[in-house]
Amino acid sequence: MPDSALPFTPDPHSYARPADVSVRHLSLHLSVDFASRTLAGHATWQLHNQVGATELILDTRALAIEEVLLGSSTGEATPFTLGANDAVLGQPLHITIRPDTTTVTIRYHTTPGAAALQWLAPEQTAGQEQPFLFTQSQAILARTWIPCQDSPGVRFTYEAQMQVPPHLLALMSAENPTERSPSGNYSFRMEQPIPAYLMALAVGDLEFQALSSRTGVYAEPVTLPTAANEFAELEEMVGTAEELYGPYRWQQYDLLVLPPSFPFGGMENPRLTFVTPTILAGDRSLTSLVAHELAHSWSGNLVTNATWNDFWLNEGFTVYFERRIMEKLYGRPYSDMLQVLGHTGLLHTVQELGATSPDTHLHLDLAGRDPDEGLNEIAYEKGDYLLLTLEHLVGRAALDSFIREYFARHSFQSMDTVRFTEYIQKELLDCHPGVAEHAQLNLWINGPGIPAGAPPVSSERFAQVDATLHQWQNGTAARELSTAQWSSHEWVHFLHGLPARPSTEQLTELDAAFGFTQSGNAEILAAWFPHTIAASYSPADEALQQFLIRVGRRKFLVPLYKGLLAVPGGPERARRIYAQARPNYHAVATVKFDALLGYPAEA
Numbered sequence: 001m002p003d004s005a006l007p008f009t010p011d012p013h014s015y016a017r018p019a020d021v022s023v024r025h026l027s028l029h030l031s032v033d034f035a036s037r038t039l040a041g042h043a044t045w046q047l048h049n050q051v052g053a054t055e056l057i058l059d060t061r062a063l064a065i066e067e068v069l070l071g072s073s074t075g076e077a078t079p080f081t082l083g084a085n086d087a088v089l090g091q092p093l094h095i096t097i098r099p100d101t102t103t104v105t106i107r108y109h110t111t112p113g114a115a116a117l118q119w120l121a122p123e124q125t126a127g128q129e130q131p132f133l134f135t136q137s138q139a140i141l142a143r144t145w146i147p148c149q150d151s152p153g154v155r156f157t158y159e160a161q162m163q164v165p166p167h168l169l170a171l172m173s174a175e176n177p178t179e180r181s182p183s184g185n186y187s188f189r190m191e192q193p194i195p196a197y198l199m200a201l202a203v204g205d206l207e208f209q210a211l212s213s214r215t216g217v218y219a220e221p222v223t224l225p226t227a228a229n230e231f232a233e234l235e236e237m238v239g240t241a242e243e244l245y246g247p248y249r250w251q252q253y254d255l256l257v258l259p260p261s262f263p264f265g266g267m268e269n270p271r272l273t274f275v276t277p278t279i280l281a282g283d284r285s286l287t288s289l290v291a292h293e294l295a296h297s298w299s300g301n302l303v304t305n306a307t308w309n310d311f312w313l314n315e316g317f318t319v320y321f322e323r324r325i326m327e328k329l330y331g332r333p334y335s336d337m338l339q340v341l342g343h344t345g346l347l348h349t350v351q352e353l354g355a356t357s358p359d360t361h362l363h364l365d366l367a368g369r370d371p372d373e374g375l376n377e378i379a380y381e382k383g384d385y386l387l388l389t390l391e392h393l394v395g396r397a398a399l400d401s402f403i404r405e406y407f408a409r410h411s412f413q414s415m416d417t418v419r420f421t422e423y424i425q426k427e428l429l430d431c432h433p434g435v436a437e438h439a440q441l442n443l444w445i446n447g448p449g450i451p452a453g454a455p456p457v458s459s460e461r462f463a464q465v466d467a468t469l470h471q472w473q474n475g476t477a478a479r480e481l482s483t484a485q486w487s488s489h490e491w492v493h494f495l496h497g498l499p500a501r502p503s504t505e506q507l508t509e510l511d512a513a514f515g516f517t518q519s520g521n522a523e524i525l526a527a528w529f530p531h532t533i534a535a536s537y538s539p540a541d542e543a544l545q546q547f548l549i550r551v552g553r554r555k556f557l558v559p560l561y562k563g564l565l566a567v568p569g570g571p572e573r574a575r576r577i578y579a580q581a582r583p584n585y586h587a588v589a590t591v592k593f594d595a596l597l598g599y600p601a602e603a
Contacts (some may be wrong), residue, residue: 009153009306009416012367013140015083015092015148020053023149024193026158029073030201034165037119040109042073043146052099059150060112060144061090068095069105078104086590088370090143106147115587116141117259124584125259126220126277130168130205134258134274136267136588139308139371142196153414154305155193162186164203171218171256173200173269178208178216190270192250193412195304200269202256212233214248219257223277227257230280233329237291240328245298245321245404249411253294261552263586265289268296276553278522285488286523288326288338295321298407300456306416308371312362313415316383317403321434323384331351336459337489339388343457344496346381347449353378355449362386362445363417372588385454386444390457393435394428402428417445465490469497478513488523500534507537517543526556533563533570549581554589561596575599 008018023045030041047056065082069075083092095104106430110117120132135145143150162170166184174188209228210216212235219227238253252271260277266289267274273293279286297503299317319342327335351375353359361381364374391399405427415423421441443451468481475557495516501508511517515526517540525547532540548560564574578597582590594600 007156009310009414011151011153011307013089013308013371014149014151014154015059015089016057016151016154017053018151018154020051021047021049021056021097022154023058023156024048025144026148026160028146028154028158028160030160031163032133032165032170034133036120037112037117038110039114039145040107040119042107043148044072044103046103047097047101049097049099054097054099054553056095056097056104058093058103058106058147059090059140060147061144062114062366063090063093063144064109064111065093065147066107066109066553068093068107070101071103071105072321073105075103075105077399080454088368093147101369104150107148110145113587114144115591116144118586120259120261124261125204126223127205132202132204132259134201134202134204134262134590136263136274136586137199138197138267138387140197141588142199144545145201146196146199148196150196152195152197152304152308153416155195155304155412155414157193158188158190158199160188162188162201162203162407167205168203169206169218171202171206171272172196174273176218176254176272179211192270194270194301195414198269198301200267200272200274202258202272202274206256208254214251215216215253217255217257218272222396223257223280226280226282227255230282230284230445231255231290232288233284233287233471237287237294237325240325241291241294241298241321242331244324244328244400245407246266249302250297251592253297255290257539260550261584261586263552263554263589265553265555266293267291268300270297270301278551278553278556280524281488281521283488286521288322291319291325291329291337292322295325302407302412303410306414308374309364309366310415310420311364311371312379312418313382313417313420315379316362316387319380319384320387320404333459333461334487336457337461337487337602339457340459340462341489341492342377343382346385349377349381350449357448360448370591372592382444382450385457386441387448388457389444389454390428390439393438394432398428398432406456421445439498441517457460461490462493465493466497469494478509483514488521491521491524492527495524498531502531502535504535504537507531508539509535511539520554521553522547526560529560530563533535533560533567536567545577548577549584552585552589554592557585557589557593558596561593565596571597 025046027044030039057443068078068080070078079096081094085091110300116135116137118134122129122131125132140150142148164170165182169180170186172188176191205220206218207221207224208216208218215234217227242248250271255273255275257277258274262276265276295318300314305311305313323335323338350360358379366374442449519525529544561574564570575597
């Protein structure tokens, strides 16, 4: 990345001062200790001192800093201090350097409670024989396992040496091995500059299966055959993405299927997307999530939001891109279903936050708050809806040309909302006289809710589902409904369309006809259980409890715990289940649920 590519945007979620001294390359040497649940070793940073500064500031949180050296791991010790601790930001690491210092080395170890690190006992994995470790660095958790400039606007290349138990395989967001090392020592290299939130590590009983010359899947042995079958169309998906918006710039694209405790659907770590096993539906019906993470290889990984206030620039483009991939692969009626489901989620989020809330702006103000608060449907679906509106106004061909050039021109750089607004005005809106007034760009970005005049969203396949639901509500027996060709999305839409409080008799009939309670499809279960909670439908109680204990995906858990809190006797039941489930959840999830359920006070 050229030194003068773009100025650094001030980041309220980082102590670092990259405009003075920025990190450029990381050499990371760590040993993984499952017994102590710690990583230990050293991080060597190559620096670019732009102003002759005598201090380097890195972000840390709950790290034990042992020593800081000028130069390599054999260099001279230099003074360092850790600043005051902030519950969200952690502590700044102040390191004394000289104006000509080009390299510093930090010896350190993580602590067992490091929020990015999820240590799993064997019984918490699919194979139930070996332990497992995975990281989740987004949004600002990289600082809990690496002292770094933990801002999405700071990019660096890296190499790493990892020592792990020899019977386990180590993987990173880098060039990866496909077989185990008898010594347990692994070397990694990432030649493209990435921000800290895309640093990733996983260690476990893993095997690899190639899907094409540049795609493949890693998973536990017991899961690998199912995963390889589910993702058999991965190469076609990558090729489709390239046809839309330009070449894939990361060489290899692999998936890693994590244990169920992973808190998200997926995480777009470069070259190695982490995915939840909840998308292994058996019929490839939930692979739009993979299309989403793949799209991040352009939107987010290639062109990155400068700060977490600009998060919509990652996710809005990615959702739009994801649905264009799915349309190209499976047709417009299919992608329209995804659009309607997303739009429904957007309307719900706006209602929940309040139509006038500043948190419904695309450009957020998250200073003083955990940036995870901005990871909701506003960034994803309102951002996508803005791009749909622009497509409606300028035409798909013009918007595609703009997006393709946007990715090409800003590759391996960051972008903030102000600069993006100037760029799109000049490169798209000014090229179409009269469009700017109808686009209402400022209202979308800096205004609440959804601007009037946005194009309607509809799905012909969902219209058929609605007609089927109407038949059932008007007396047709559930077993007589025509549902044989429905995908997961149609079933989810059907369940979303049920009465707010269906009767126990209605749920019994539906369950007998369609086997919802025993479904192996997590999306269907997540749409079914809110109804069983509201109706006190006891045949689903055990399945609900096992789902909450086994699955760590926040998208599913939040509405289920909220549903339990809203019914008589539910709060006690929710806390009882949570006490059992909590060890299976990542810190990204527990920080939210501890507050929601009052866990510390109740423990």
